[in-house]
Amino acid sequence: MRELFPARAVVRQVDPTVLKMISNAGSIVGTAAITSLVGFAYWLVAARLFSAPSVGLASALISAMLLLGTVSVFGFGTLLVGELSRKRGEEGALIATGGLVAGSIGMLLGVAFGLIAPHLSRSFQPLDGNYPIVLLFALGVALTGVSLVFDTAVIGLFLGRLQLLRNGLFAAIKLAALLIAVALLPNRNWETIYGTWVVGSLLSFAAPIVLLLRNVRGRPDPIRPQMGMLLGNVRAALGHHGLNLALQAPALLLPLVVTITLSTTKNAAFYIAWNVAWFAFVGPGALTMVLFAVGVSSPGTLRRDTRISLRLGLLGGAMGTILLVVFANPILSAFGSVYSSQAVVPLRI
Numbered sequence: 001m002r003e004l005f006p007a008r009a010v011v012r013q014v015d016p017t018v019l020k021m022i023s024n025a026g027s028i029v030g031t032a033a034i035t036s037l038v039g040f041a042y043w044l045v046a047a048r049l050f051s052a053p054s055v056g057l058a059s060a061l062i063s064a065m066l067l068l069g070t071v072s073v074f075g076f077g078t079l080l081v082g083e084l085s086r087k088r089g090e091e092g093a094l095i096a097t098g099g100l101v102a103g104s105i106g107m108l109l110g111v112a113f114g115l116i117a118p119h120l121s122r123s124f125q126p127l128d129g130n131y132p133i134v135l136l137f138a139l140g141v142a143l144t145g146v147s148l149v150f151d152t153a154v155i156g157l158f159l160g161r162l163q164l165l166r167n168g169l170f171a172a173i174k175l176a177a178l179l180i181a182v183a184l185l186p187n188r189n190w191e192t193i194y195g196t197w198v199v200g201s202l203l204s205f206a207a208p209i210v211l212l213l214r215n216v217r218g219r220p221d222p223i224r225p226q227m228g229m230l231l232g233n234v235r236a237a238l239g240h241h242g243l244n245l246a247l248q249a250p251a252l253l254l255p256l257v258v259t260i261t262l263s264t265t266k267n268a269a270f271y272i273a274w275n276v277a278w279f280a281f282v283g284p285g286a287l288t289m290v291l292f293a294v295g296v297s298s299p300g301t302l303r304r305d306t307r308i309s310l311r312l313g314l315l316g317g318a319m320g321t322i323l324l325v326v327f328a329n330p331i332l333s334a335f336g337s338v339y340s341s342q343a344v345v346p347l348r349i
Helices: 007-013 016-049 052-073 076-086 091-119 122-127 131-156 160-184 190-203 206-215 227-231 234-261 264-280 282-297 299-333 337-348
Strands: none
Touching (some): 016 052, 016 160, 052 234, 052 264, 091 122, 131 206, 160 190, 160 206, 234 264, 282 299
């Protein structure tokens, strides 16, 4: 039997870099699978128990939160992927500094959006003068920026399992928080939906940070922020930032555009379809991030690793697209007639 199925021998013959790519990309895809499944349940509960305008406004603000959180990172997350492989012993300081920068900028951007948005569109009038909600929104933006830095950094350390753990906890906690809120609170509104995202994001860091500290234990200055370590690479960070925004901003802006130009009700249907469609994009995106981390540490194999990433990405993307085109109607029907009647065609497109 050992001669017929020499599994261990085959594994030993596979290039360690390829295994590292597949392992870390697998953690990102696994993250997407968990968050997609739990996210499906989350939005299913929201669509069934909350009004379409509440779902539409909450999802628009969540999109704004994700967009501003991405802006607040300022490229330092991607920069860390390269720096962590070069500055051994300073991993904790680098991650703490990146998180501090992203969180601080995110808080400022969140407050600014909360104060300005009501004057730009009637859809955001509920924010006008509601300062506790503005601060809650800003906290969500800050936590999003910190989570993006953390998730990117652990991929740079080839600790993708920590990203999988944090996102799994986030998905589970926000769903549990939504169910608890529905059971205990008398009013079911958009603030409840958004608030559960912030709670989930905050609580999801506890276990992953403890595990990360164990991995950097005994190294110099593991958690003390050192601004000079990143500020000396601002130019490189801004280069990463420009590329990241070019890739991500259009997708994050779409729900806001739908809300402002159409209505919160229309955005509710669009946002559900858009989140389902994201399942087809996650595989190629995961491979791209891991390819960058591998390319920095092993530049000599970049051409070969790029070919592998392209093949796997095309295969995964094609499979996801076919599944969504075929099952668009039954998937959206689970959310209710409002969603299936308005969002099947956009999902297929």
